[in-house]
Amino acid sequence: xxxxxxxxxxxxxxxxxxxxxxxxxxxxxxxxxxxxxxxxxxxxxxxxxxxxxxxxxxxxxxxxxxxxxxxx
Amino acid sequence: xxxxxxxxxxxxxxxxxxxxxxxxxxxxxxxxxxxxxxxxxxxxxxxxxxxxxxxxxxxxxxxxxxxxxxxxxxxxxxxxxxxxxxxxxxxxxxxxxxxxxxxxxxxxxxxxxxxxxxxxxxxxxxxxxxxxxxxxxxxxxxxxxxxxxxxxxxxxxxxxxxxxxxxxxxxxxxxxxxxxxxxxxxxxxxxxxxxxxxxxxxxxxxxxxxxxxxxxxxxxxxxxxxxxxxxxxxxxxxxxxxxxxxxxxxxxxxxxxxxxxxxxxxxxxxxxxxxxxxxxxxxxxxxxxxxxxxxxxxxxxxxxxxxxxxxxxxxxxxxxxxxxxxxxxxxxxxxxxxxxxxxxxxxxxxxxxxxxxxxxxxxxxxxxxxxxxxxxxxxxxxxxxxxxxxxxxxxxxxxxxxxxxxxxxxxxxxxxxxxxxxxxxxxxxxxxxxxxxxxxxxxxxxxxxx
Numbered sequence: 078x079x080x081x082x083x084x085x086x087x088x089x090x091x092x093x094x095x096x097x098x099x100x101x102x103x104x105x106x107x108x109x110x111x112x113x114x115x116x117x118x119x120x121x122x123x124x125x126x127x128x129x130x131x132x133x134x135x136x137x138x139x140x141x142x143x144x145x146x147x148x149x
Numbered sequence: 150x151x152x153x154x155x156x157x158x159x160x161x162x163x164x165x166x167x168x169x170x171x172x173x174x175x176x177x178x179x180x181x182x183x184x185x186x187x188x189x190x191x192x193x194x195x196x197x198x199x200x201x202x203x204x205x206x207x208x209x210x211x212x213x214x215x216x217x218x219x220x221x222x223x224x225x226x227x228x229x230x231x232x233x234x235x236x237x238x239x240x241x242x243x244x245x246x247x248x249x250x251x252x253x254x255x256x257x258x259x260x261x262x263x264x265x266x267x268x269x270x271x272x273x274x275x276x277x278x279x280x281x282x283x284x285x286x287x288x289x290x291x292x293x294x295x296x297x298x299x300x301x302x303x304x305x306x307x308x309x310x311x312x313x314x315x316x317x318x319x320x321x322x323x324x325x326x327x328x329x330x331x332x333x334x335x336x337x338x339x340x341x342x343x344x345x346x347x348x349x350x351x352x353x354x355x356x357x358x359x360x361x362x363x364x365x366x367x368x369x370x371x372x373x374x375x376x377x378x379x380x381x382x383x384x385x386x387x388x389x390x391x392x393x394x395x396x397x398x399x400x401x402x403x404x405x406x407x408x409x410x411x412x413x414x415x416x417x418x419x420x421x422x423x424x425x426x427x428x429x430x431x432x433x434x435x436x437x438x439x440x441x442x443x444x445x446x447x448x449x450x451x452x453x454x455x456x457x458x459x460x461x462x463x464x465x466x467x468x469x470x471x472x473x474x475x476x477x478x479x480x481x482x483x484x485x486x487x488x489x490x491x492x493x494x495x496x497x498x499x500x501x502x503x504x505x506x507x508x509x510x511x512x513x514x515x516x517x518x519x520x521x522x523x524x525x526x527x528x529x530x531x532x533x534x535x536x537x538x539x540x541x542x543x544x545x546x547x548x549x550x551x552x553x554x555x556x557x558x559x560x561x562x563x564x565x566x567x568x569x570x571x572x573x574x575x576x577x578x579x580x581x582x583x584x585x586x587x588x589x590x591x592x593x594x595x596x597x598x599x
Contacts, residue, residue, distance in 0.1 A: 086251060089251040089252065090245060090250050090251060090252040090253075091245040091246075091248060091249065091250045091251075091252075092249050092250070092251060093248045093249045093250075096245070099242075099243035099244070099245070099248075100243045102243075103213060103242045103243050106209060106212075106213060106242075107213055110206075110209055110210065110213070113206075114285065114288070114289065117284075117285050117288070118285045118564065121283060121284060121285050124579075125567065125568050125571055127579070128568075128570070128571050128574070128578065128579055129568060129570055129571065131579070132570075132574055132578060132579070133568075133570040133571075133574075137574070138570060138573050138574050141191075141573070141574040141575065141578055142573065142574075
């Protein structure tokens with residue numbers, strides 16, 4: 078793709094920027110994907126640990142089960 | 150695009166698939182609404198996020214490698230040939246056709262149509278495991294079915310050159326097996342490892358009902374899934390193609406729509422059969438469940454799913470009866486399996502999708518016995534044995550087994566199930582408490598202004 082649309086469209090194919098770096102972009106995408114899972118697993122573990130520390134005692138759980146859930 | 154007719158055909162096909170994708174989005178909306186309605190109030194926000202976030206995760210992985218698998222593995226590989234490197238290379242994540250490309254109007258919309266099937270496969274599983282699976286674990290398993298196992302089965306049994314089509318005469322036009330049987334089997338594989346929700350069975354093993362917090366939402370969700378299913382059916386077709394472009398044994402110059410195997414069908418035919426199989430499912434499910442709304446709606450879906458394998462060719466009354474048989478059997482099977490094996494499938498997904506899909510493949514093998522599975526030469530015709538083997542591959546080999554292994558690995562690492570106390574207090578306990586606190590806070594502030 079040049080810097081003008083004064084072209085025969087029959088000859089135009091890919092028009093996105095940075096052509097030739099597709100493999101690098103895919104590798105970057107894969108790293109972001111795996112990284113997201115790692116961070117998410119950590120965050121989820123932290124959240125459960127926090128839930129257990131703050132609300133995990135028997136009395137709170139019994140209260141939670143007795144409460145009308147629509148009240149909050 | 151060589152001439153104006155080619156250009157019109159290409160642009161029509163591009164628009165056609167785009168419309169199906171938008172329609173199919175409703176399947177996911179329906180699954181989210183349905184799942185949230187089926188969960189208890191104390192878990193509904195987590196339930197929603199669990200299903201919603203499979204959208205980006207399956208999308209990016211389907212872009213990175215799922216789509217490549219479909220084009221690379223129709224031969225197994227090494228069953229009817231090697232890896233199809235050339236076809237796959239145009240559909241690899243780094244191909245120039247996998248981006249903004251004025252020379253290619255089809256890859257993006259065709260990729261998206263398959264991607265929406267991927268979401269559906271993962272979303273079917275999502276409902277079965279609500280209220281006790283960790284979100285992170287579910288998302289790993291969602292990627293496994295959405296971007297790996299289902300698309301392998303599509304390459305094998307839902308591709309004009311798939312080895313199952315060639316050797317077994319496998320015919321599954323609207324995905325009884327390639328989406329529903331595999332997803333049901335996959336859900337069962339997780340459920341076996343995950344176990345039931347706390348309190349679901351009493352000490353004697355009798356099941357207790359965990360009722361949906363909003364039955365109305367459940368039924369609206371299923372209505373939306375029906376609607377999206379129309380788009381799914383249309384997306385399974387090639388909308389317009391000449392017999393010369395097919396390149397098979399069809400003679401003459403008549404243009405046609407085809408199924409995914411490039412064998413002729415019409416949108417009109419599948420519209421007849423979609424509605425008649427839906428009706429058969431609804432009628433039978435209403436009767437067998439004595440008017441239970443949840444199972445009546447689910448039975449409608451099961452009716453379509455049971456008839457889907459052959460809905461390109463069935464007579465509408467055959468579709469009606471097959472749909473009814475499917476809905477009746479899956480209802481009976483669901484409760485038998487629940488009592489016998491203590492399986493807690495929260496939304497009946499294993500039955501509605503898995504058993505209905507398998508039953509549909511088995512029935513199709515008999516009803517379409519002797520029909521050509523493909524317009525190309527050298528392919529096996531549709532037959533009961535080939536369809537039974539296909540059903541086993543879909544439900545067990547590519548469904549149950551990978552899920553059982555994946556869930557067992559996650560379970561061994563303590564990453565599959567939420568902590569017991571969190572399950573009892575509810576996944577949303579902290580969030581709902583904060584919401585309650587915020588409401589109290591603003592109410593107090595407002596009262597102070599009176």
